[in-house]
Amino acid sequence: MAIKDLRWAGLVQQMSPSLTVLSKDQKQILINAAFEILERSGNRVGSKEALELFRKAGCRIEPLDEDGEKVFFPQSLIEECLRTTPKRLILYDRNGEPSLYCEGRNSYFSPTSACPKMYDPYTGERRAWKKEDIGNASRITDALPHLDAMFALGSLADDYGFDTFVHEVHAMMINTTKPIIYLSNDVPDTKAICEMAAVIAGGWDRLRERPFLLQYDEVLSPLKHKNHAFDKFMYLAGEGLPVRYGAFTMSAASSPVTLPGAAAQSLAEALVGLMACQLKRPGVPYVMAILPGIMDLKYGVLSSGAPEYHLFHSIYTELCHELQLPVMATAGITDSKVVDAQAGAETLWSYLCAALVGCHLNIGAGSMESHLIGSFEHLVLSNECIAAVRRFMKGAPIDDNTLGMDVIQHVGDGLPDRIFVDQDHTTKNYLEEQWQPEVFNRNNFMVWTEKGKKDSFAVCNEKVKHILENYQPEQLPDDVLAKLEEIAIGATDPETLAVSKTAKAKRRRKFRVA
Amino acid sequence: MAIDFEELANAIVKGDMETATSMTAQGLEEGKAAGREDLVVAKEVLNKGLIGGMDIISELWVQEKIFIPEVLISAKVMHSCMDLLRPILEASKEPPRGIMVIGTVKGDLHDIGQNIVGMMLKGNGFEVHNIGPNAAPEKFVNKVRETEANLVGLSALLTTTMPMQRETIKILESEGILEKAAVMVGGAPVTADWAEKIDADGYAPDAAHAVNLARQLVDDLREELGEAAMAN
Numbered sequence: 001m002a003i004k005d006l007r008w009a010g011l012v013q014q015m016s017p018s019l020t021v022l023s024k025d026q027k028q029i030l031i032n033a034a035f036e037i038l039e040r041s042g043n044r045v046g047s048k049e050a051l052e053l054f055r056k057a058g059c060r061i062e063p064l065d066e067d068g069e070k071v072f073f074p075q076s077l078i079e080e081c082l083r084t085t086p087k088r089l090i091l092y093d094r095n096g097e098p099s100l101y102c103e104g105r106n107s108y109f110s111p112t113s114a115c116p117k118m119y120d121p122y123t124g125e126r127r128a129w130k131k132e133d134i135g136n137a138s139r140i141t142d143a144l145p146h147l148d149a150m151f152a153l154g155s156l157a158d159d160y161g162f163d164t165f166v167h168e169v170h171a172m173m174i175n176t177t178k179p180i181i182y183l184s185n186d187v188p189d190t191k192a193i194c195e196m197a198a199v200i201a202g203g204w205d206r207l208r209e210r211p212f213l214l215q216y217d218e219v220l221s222p223l224k225h226k227n228h229a230f231d232k233f234m235y236l237a238g239e240g241l242p243v244r245y246g247a248f249t250m251s252a253a254s255s256p257v258t259l260p261g262a263a264a265q266s267l268a269e270a271l272v273g274l275m276a277c278q279l280k281r282p283g284v285p286y287v288m289a290i291l292p293g294i295m296d297l298k299y300g301v302l303s304s305g306a307p308e309y310h311l312f313h314s315i316y317t318e319l320c321h322e323l324q325l326p327v328m329a330t331a332g333i334t335d336s337k338v339v340d341a342q343a344g345a346e347t348l349w350s351y352l353c354a355a356l357v358g359c360h361l362n363i364g365a366g367s368m369e370s371h372l373i374g375s376f377e378h379l380v381l382s383n384e385c386i387a388a389v390r391r392f393m394k395g396a397p398i399d400d401n402t403l404g405m406d407v408i409q410h411v412g413d414g415l416p417d418r419i420f421v422d423q424d425h426t427t428k429n430y431l432e433e434q435w436q437p438e439v440f441n442r443n444n445f446m447v448w449t450e451k452g453k454k455d456s457f458a459v460c461n462e463k464v465k466h467i468l469e470n471y472q473p474e475q476l477p478d479d480v481l482a483k484l485e486e487i488a489i490g491a492t493d494p495e496t497l498a499v500s501k502t503a504k505a506k507r508r509r510k511f512r513v514a
Numbered sequence: 515m516a517i518d519f520e521e522l523a524n525a526i527v528k529g530d531m532e533t534a535t536s537m538t539a540q541g542l543e544e545g546k547a548a549g550r551e552d553l554v555v556a557k558e559v560l561n562k563g564l565i566g567g568m569d570i571i572s573e574l575w576v577q578e579k580i581f582i583p584e585v586l587i588s589a590k591v592m593h594s595c596m597d598l599l600r601p602i603l604e605a606s607k608e609p610p611r612g613i614m615v616i617g618t619v620k621g622d623l624h625d626i627g628q629n630i631v632g633m634m635l636k637g638n639g640f641e642v643h644n645i646g647p648n649a650a651p652e653k654f655v656n657k658v659r660e661t662e663a664n665l666v667g668l669s670a671l672l673t674t675t676m677p678m679q680r681e682t683i684k685i686l687e688s689e690g691i692l693e694k695a696a697v698m699v700g701g702a703p704v705t706a707d708w709a710e711k712i713d714a715d716g717y718a719p720d721a722a723h724a725v726n727l728a729r730q731l732v733d734d735l736r737e738e739l740g741e742a743a744m745a746n
Binding site: 067114116117155157158161162164165185220224226250253254297298299300301302371372509510511512513514 | 578581582583623624626627630648672673674676677696698702703705706708709710714715716717718719720721722723724726727730731734738
């Protein structure tokens with residue numbers, strides 16, 4: 001080795017931007033607070049199966065009300081269950097290829113779900129979702145390289161009532177190869193959905209080995225656990241499929257207004273699900289989840305764009321890292337009603353924090369008005385923001401090439417005429433070094449004017465239409481498609497399929513909107 | 515000499531429990547000492563003092579000068595003052611501004627929103643019967659019959675439980691409840707379109723608007739029932 005090669009010996013390394021909001025001691029304080037909540041405050045659990053498991057495991061259980069009993073968890077049980085929970089999870093794609101490595105500080109992004117309305121990309125109208133719209137959202141997500149998984153974005157409740165979810169998953173499965181996150185109403189829904197997944201995977205064993213979907217279940221904060229949520233994920237745990245459970249926290253309403261308390265409570269709530277799953281089937285994969293919401297006390301609405309939201313997200317993620325558990329949170333959602341400056345600022349900031357702190361799965365693309373309306377344009381905006389964040393996160397290696405001492409010397413030797421733009425070093429490196437936006441505009445005013453003076457929304461809308469009119473995702477074989485269709489229709493109540501329009505009542509009162 | 519109603523209203527606005535309750539009690543005592551009828555005095559304290567205070571609170575909230583916690587604190591104070599007036603008002607058989615049964619529809623366990631709406635209405639002189647989350651249509655029907663309510667509030671927080679609002683309204687209709695009561699719906703995913711589609715009588719996007727809506731619906735209903743009575 002020549003002495004010259006040792007010149008940067010102490011420096012050669014990869015930059016890796018990161019965010020830390022808690023010290024080691026502070027993490028321990030919050031985790032201990034969560035343990036104390038589990039030990040002393042109690043959680044209401046209604047699921048008979050879970051109560052039986054908790055009782056056998058030595059939990060103290062007190063009667064509470066018709067919806068459940070109050071369970072107190074000993075520290076030793078929490079520690080035992082944490083020990084059996086896998087420290088990492090790989091989610092596969094529809095073809096069984098490894099896709100999302102939920103480990104370390106990796107972060108992945110997907111749309112959110114259940115927005116009651118959508119913006120029609122052609123008319124701009126706010127309207128109800130149809131099954132083909134969920135398919136379109138899936139196709140757009142499939143086409144956008146920085147959206148890593150699919151979640152339905154919308155809700156088919158207007159058309160399908162209680163039987164909406166199997167159809168949402170059906171629409172996603174046939175329109176994207178990316179891993180799928182889904183909602184389900186009850187155990188029969190979950191069974192039908194897993195059955196469809198098994199058809200695609202080529203059997204249940206193969207699905208267990210290479211899961212490509214993850215179910216979304218929520219705590220009923222504060223400290224209450226819905227029976228049907230428990231039943232659904234306990235079923236998955238029994239089948240050896242990964243479970244994802246956690247709080248939809250509205251700090252100031254369903255948790256303390258102060259973030260450390262909100263985070264400790266949310267952590268405790270998600271750990272209740274973890275213990276139930278580990279007691280049912282030790283070693284079943286479990287993802288700690290959170291929607292780190294803030295209730296805005298001026299309007300009484302959920303805010304997903306608040307700075308406290310991003311701080312809450314970071315705190316919770318760090319606590320899960322400390323416990324070495326896969327973690328999933330909402331991110332990228334905006335409170336704005338349109339794709340405007342607020343939407344851009346809230347979305348980018350949220351993704352940047354999520355990536356810097358290293359939250360594994362972040363759902364939220366396409367969601368505006370804090371989950372109340374889905375926008376295809378926001379999916380494109382999200383893709384752009386995530387692409388920019390990923391460039392930032394990539395940092396740069398520090399080595400001979402990136403320091404460029406030779407090219408600087410070369411330009412110095414040729415002063416005053418030499419500049420960098422035409423140097424080999426530049427042509428060799430610029431594509432790797434510089435990220436190019438597709439939505440954000442860098443033109444000068446004249447060129448921008450000549451190209452139609454398009455703002456970000458217009459560019460996103462064009463891209464949406466382009467994808468909808470041109471992009472075809474990879475197709476499933478015909479026999480698989482037929483089977484999926486059969487399962488989806490079989491899982492639906494025929495009455496629901498014949499969606500009833502309510503017979504107009506006899507009353508003819510004036511309808512009032514306050 | 516009567517108490518200073520403006521001062522009482524201000525105590526409500528400030529959420530000053532001690533001043534508000536002691537002034538309410540004082541108002542009743544002074545009225546008695548002056549030989550005035552209890553009911554007249556109680557109504558004066560209620561309308562000029564307590565409701566006066568809550569009207570200011572509503573206005574400040576609509577103007578975004580105060581937030582939900584302040585409104586709830588004032589509503590609590592108003593309610594404690596009402597406890598002092600209630601025996602007199604009830605003895606007179608004078609009906610309250612409105613009687614409401616509020617709950618979250620069956621299958622839906624989220625109750626924070628409807629609790630806030632209930633507290634607001636209580637604080638604005640409504641008699642509120644909160645039947646909680648996961649309330650089956652029959653539970654609404656029975657509670658309305660029991661309390662003779664003229665207003666029903668149905669909350670749903672999930673797109674999957676919104677259809678249960680429609681089911682509940684159908685049953686309220688077929689049980690004859692809606693002949694004498696109006697029904698309003700709300701909840702994060704609920705829209706005015708949906709409310710109209712499922713034959714609700716009204717929709718409010720948040721708790722602040724819900725109070726005004728409730729007042730309007732009750733007024734409409736009085737007019738409607740009054741007219742019907744005249745037709746007979």
